[in-house]
Amino acid sequence: MSETQKPKAVLVGCGKIAGTWLDAVSKTPELELVALVDLHCPAAEYWAGKFNLPASMIYPAMDAALAATGAELVFDLTVPTAHESVVTAALKSGRHVLGEKPMSETLDSARRMIAAANAAGRTYAVMQNYRFNPEIRALHRFLGSDQIGPVEEVHVDFFIGGHFGGFRDEMAFPLLLDMSIHTFDMARFLTGADPVNVFCYSFNPKRSWYRGDASAIVIFELTGGIVFTYRASWCSEGQITPWNGQWLLVGSKGTVRWDGASTFKAQRVKPDAKPDFIMEQQSLDVPVTPMEATGHAGCMREFLSAVREGRPPETDCRDNIKSLAMVLAAVESAKARAKVGVTW
Secondary structure, eight states: OOSSSOOEEEEEOOSTTHHHHHHHHHTOTTOEEEEEEOSSHHHHHHHHHHTTOOGGGEESSHHHHHHHHOOSEEEEOSOHHHHHHHHHHHHHTTOEEEEOSSSOSSHHHHHHHHHHHHHHTOOEEEOOGGGOSHHHHHHHHHHHTTSSOSEEEEEEEEEOBOOOOGGGGGOSSHHHHHTHHHHHHHHHHHHOOOEEEEEEEEEOOTTOOSSSOOEEEEEEEEGGGEEEEEEEESBOOSSOOOTTOEEEEEESSEEEEEOSSSOEEEEEEOTTOOOOSSOOEEEEOOOOOOOSSOHHHHHHHHHHHHHHHTSOOTTBHHHHHHHHHHHHHHHHHHHHTSOEEOOO
16 A cells, blocks of 8 residues: 555445444545445445435445456445455455454354455454544553553443344344444453453343343453453343443452543552551542544544554454454353353
């Protein structure tokens, strides 16, 4: 990719999520979008109209769009069942790819996609937009400062009543398969640890409007003996959590809470505290630094920088398969009602 010219990108798949990606593109001036691709052209026409893009940018097939535009990048927004075919075709044609989560529906498929990236010598990264907000970056820096010592426990609550309609209402595990990867990936990012095993109890409450299990309680063991728990529901009304969830991280010397929005509360034992049943605590600051690009735009910018610099991006496929493995292992555990190992 040239240091001086803007890279050209083709966006493949014009469903509902395309609006979020196109908004991110509009906030990424170092990028030039040259094509919208969808088998159903009216879907592409809809988004072209919304973002004042010319009709000449619309193509029914990715190969035609790539041949016509000479684009170096592909953004894959297709449904998970199509990810492997779209991503591998783009990689084999010499393009770098940034795609929607999850990588795929199976680990075997994800492994083939990684192999395709290796063979082509091209970058394939996954959109993990939840990593790219000022608060989680602040929490990551705070944990790295060792003020509360190494993290030993991570606990997350996620409770939202999501009335999506459509395919999610019919999924067997809508919460685990469509949402939990964000939280699982954030836990990996914050701890720097990898998954070892998992026990998942998933269920569908009587109040649920989903066909499949909309609630779950999940316990992971991560490397270093870290315990990570996830209590979550997609059919909870009232007192909903932020989309980031609400976090409690316990270190060897102290604890930090994050409300999933803008508030942190961190404490550790005062260095000069006298022995007592409940030791005297001191409060700690978690300073937040503004970010120029957040969410999808932040992840997109990191991808572009990595391609330009010839390094793996933060959400590279070889790393992100671990987050996918956590999701699939949780589903396997839920089905078996037993603890299972996590492999990738």
